[in-house]
Amino acid sequence: MKTLFEKIWDAHVVTKVKDGPEVVYIDKHLIHEVTSPQAFSGLEKKGIPVFRPQNTLATADHNVPTLNQHLPIKDPLSKFQVDTLTENCTKYGIKLFGLGHPFQGIVHVIGPELGVTLPGMTIVCGDSHTSTHGAFGAIAFGIGTSEVEQVFATQCILQNKPKTMKIEINGKLAKGVLSKDIILYIISRISSSGGSGYFVEFTGSAIRNLSMEARMTICNMSIEMGARGGLIAPDETTFNYIQGREFAPKDEQFVRAVNYWKSLGSDPGAKFDKTHIFDAGDIEPMITYGTNPGMGIKISGNIPTEALIEDPSEKISFTKSITYMGLQAGECLLGKKVNYIFIGSCTNSRIEDLRLVAQFVKGKKKASHIKALIVPGSKQVQKQAIAEGLDKILSEAGFELRQPGCSACLGMNEDKVPAGEYCISTSNRNFEGRQGPGARTFLASPLTAAASAITGYITDIRTFTD
Amino acid sequence: MQKFTTIESTVVPLPVENIDTDQIIPARFLKATTREGFGNNLFRDWRYDEKGYPKKDFILNNSEYTGSILVSGKNFGCGSSREHAAWAIQDYGFKVVVSSFFADIFKNNALNNGVLPVEISEKFLKEINEQVEKNKQSRLIVNLEQQTLTIKDTGVFQKFDINPYKKICFLNGYDDIDYLLSIKDEITTYEKQSNYLSLLK
Numbered sequence: 176m177k178t179l180f181e182k183i184w185d186a187h188v189v190t191k192v193k194d195g196p197e198v199v200y201i202d203k204h205l206i207h208e209v210t211s212p213q214a215f216s217g218l219e220k221k222g223i224p225v226f227r228p229q230n231t232l233a234t235a236d237h238n239v240p241t242l243n244q245h246l247p248i249k250d251p252l253s254k255f256q257v258d259t260l261t262e263n264c265t266k267y268g269i270k271l272f273g274l275g276h277p278f279q280g281i282v283h284v285i286g287p288e289l290g291v292t293l294p295g296m297t298i299v300c301g302d303s304h305t306s307t308h309g310a311f312g313a314i315a316f317g318i319g320t321s322e323v324e325q326v327f328a329t330q331c332i333l334q335n336k337p338k339t340m341k342i343e344i345n346g347k348l349a350k351g352v353l354s355k356d357i358i359l360y361i362i363s364r365i366s367s368s369g370g371s372g373y374f375v376e377f378t379g380s381a382i383r384n385l386s387m388e389a390r391m392t393i394c395n396m397s398i399e400m401g402a403r404g405g406l407i408a409p410d411e412t413t414f415n416y417i418q419g420r421e422f423a424p425k426d427e428q429f430v431r432a433v434n435y436w437k438s439l440g441s442d443p444g445a446k447f448d449k450t451h452i453f454d455a456g457d458i459e460p461m462i463t464y465g466t467n468p469g470m471g472i473k474i475s476g477n478i479p480t481e482a483l484i485e486d487p488s489e490k491i492s493f494t495k496s497i498t499y500m501g502l503q504a505g506e507c508l509l510g511k512k513v514n515y516i517f518i519g520s521c522t523n524s525r526i527e528d529l530r531l532v533a534q535f536v537k538g539k540k541k542a543s544h545i546k547a548l549i550v551p552g553s554k555q556v557q558k559q560a561i562a563e564g565l566d567k568i569l570s571e572a573g574f575e576l577r578q579p580g581c582s583a584c585l586g587m588n589e590d591k592v593p594a595g596e597y598c599i600s601t602s603n604r605n606f607e608g609r610q611g612p613g614a615r616t617f618l619a620s621p622l623t624a625a626a627s628a629i630t631g632y633i634t635d636i637r638t639f640t641d
Numbered sequence: 642m643q644k645f646t647t648i649e650s651t652v653v654p655l656p657v658e659n660i661d662t663d664q665i666i667p668a669r670f671l672k673a674t675t676r677e678g679f680g681n682n683l684f685r686d687w688r689y690d691e692k693g694y695p696k697k698d699f700i701l702n703n704s705e706y707t708g709s710i711l712v713s714g715k716n717f718g719c720g721s722s723r724e725h726a727a728w729a730i731q732d733y734g735f736k737v738v739v740s741s742f743f744a745d746i747f748k749n750n751a752l753n754n755g756v757l758p759v760e761i762s763e764k765f766l767k768e769i770n771e772q773v774e775k776n777k778q779s780r781l782i783v784n785l786e787q788q789t790l791t792i793k794d795t796g797v798f799q800k801f802d803i804n805p806y807k808k809i810c811f812l813n814g815y816d817d818i819d820y821l822l823s824i825k826d827e828i829t830t831y832e833k834q835s836n837y838l839s840l841l842k
Contacts, residue, residue, distance in 0.1 A: 186835070186836070186837055187835075187837075189824070189827055189828055189831040190824065190827055190831075192806050192820070193806070194804075194805035194806055195804055195805060195806025195807070196804065196806060198821065198824065198827075198828075200828070200831055200832075200835070202837070202838070202841075209671050209672075209723075210722070210723065210724065212674035212675075213674065213675065213676050213724075216674070216675070217818075221818075223822070226825075226828075237668075237671075238672065250672075252672035252673075253672055255672075255674065256672050256674060259674050293841070295837055301722060301724075302721075302722055303720065303721050303722040303746060317722035317746055318722060318746070318749075319722055319723075319724035319727070319746060319749060319750035319753060320724040320725075320750075321724060321750070321753035321754065321816075321817070321818070322749070322753070322817075324818060325817055325818050325821050328818055328821065328822060329818075329821040329822060329824075329825060329828055330828065330832075331821055331828055332817075332821075333806075333817050333820070333821070335804065337745075367659060367716065367719060368659070368715070368716040368719065368742065368744070371716070371742070371744065371745060372745065401716065401719060401744055401745070403745055424841065428841075431840060432840060432841070435837075435840055467659050467661065467719070488656060488658055488714055488715075489658060491656070491657070491658075492657060492658040492659060492714070495657065585663075585668040585721075586668060586669065587668045587669060587671065587672070594691065604661075604663070604720060604721075606661045606663040606664065606720060607663070607664060607686065608663060608664075608667055608686045609663050609668075612667070612686055612691065613686075613691070
């Protein structure tokens, strides 16, 4: 009796180092411009080739501007990094969907939408949100640049087998509650380090009923509870999503693959090292108030008070955090004025996110003081949004639909939130300075972000009756 | 990687929990294509104000605290997988980070760069912080062979864990990549035998 994680892991162990980690074979290696250059120069220095260049796929996303992508990148450092990626990919024979390519986009958006991400795979990338791909029933996790170099050189990395955790969410979600709320709720309950050392499997009826894109949002943020990664057993929803995608198996090969993929689920009675069970009915729209993703509350709730925190060092961290945010302990966030809204990132920039936002803002106008940025996850998402006329709806509501990239999630390009300003962001991290030095981030769902853009202050989506 | 045996040093205490890699090295400094020079921007936004002047109340700007051992709060290195965080810590001159808990990816990155993450109990961490508060010149001794961390003033020590394989790497200065390259034949054999790979071929 094995868990889903163990089935995939065991099928990928090449060998085990005596008293040490296991050598894990990697099926798909995704790379981007920020965490790959030093790995390429490592190969160069050692004079070794890329072992399996066909198993690596590259894109430019972290550093790219979201306006005028047809022009040369203005920031010379960003330009150099993106150009270096192009040079390295050409030199080592790696497929690159660079700036301007119809398949370019955030690495964790394009893998799934192109049918590159498949159930049963091991997938790594020099990016912690690689956990996103786990939504397909794959073992996917972020690695450092030394490990990127190891994968280039040998298609393998050394890993200690993590423990397994099951998180089960049963029941029906209330109206206005999205998968983003589910994951923010889970992290608020088990903390930003509660998953450390574990690989998480998400199960239960509430997860089963989610679309693939909603599942990706959940797995995306499994790293925010400290977990190595998160995954969901593949089912008909998964197979239907994959079928017909650009690089997905076709015809007979697809049928054979589905047959195998159907075996990918935890056996009844398989043992997990830890289990959490939550009731979907208890989940409300969520928002974070602090500077780590575990500091989340129900949007109608209050920020905790110091008195509720027992541990003295936790108390210090809590106070540091709400001081940075300019908030008071015990405060309710509803009605708090914000000036910035960011809808995008590998967490919430897919077509369903854009559709939801467009559907909600249709015929409404953003508050005049709000700057609302909506950044699609990929060229394909952008193209689809335009084909469906979402661009017009968004622009009439006063939202700026930009070109694809990581954008204000981490502010490596021009898209930053100014110091001291509040931003409701659909991204994954509310760390100090994450969206720009001094920026203050509230993490929430695309619907909460959209509703707050309309009113101009933090708003409970459920107060809109439509 | 350089060989690592024993280190005795004064410490820099930073008793903050959940220090994420965005604090260790903010994203805007990740535009380099080499591994060098990140130490200048280690803890950039805690260390310097908007105009680039050192913030007096930050520990790295206090000349009374120096040394090659950083002592931090639990869940150190959470967040982004950026190895630049480990590079920045090493480039600044730290050889050891002590905490009661390390985030997974940071721990791997540190181990791959010769920075030793020493995980100890909450209680012992508190004891170290109290000792340093009493005497800023207090020294810690990290003995990798024995796997002990000792407060020199008091002689109180605690054993720490390290994977036996990683210990050998540290003591001898080996890198993972050397090992992986040495088993390439086994990897090729795995590729030929894997049912999963043949399914997707």
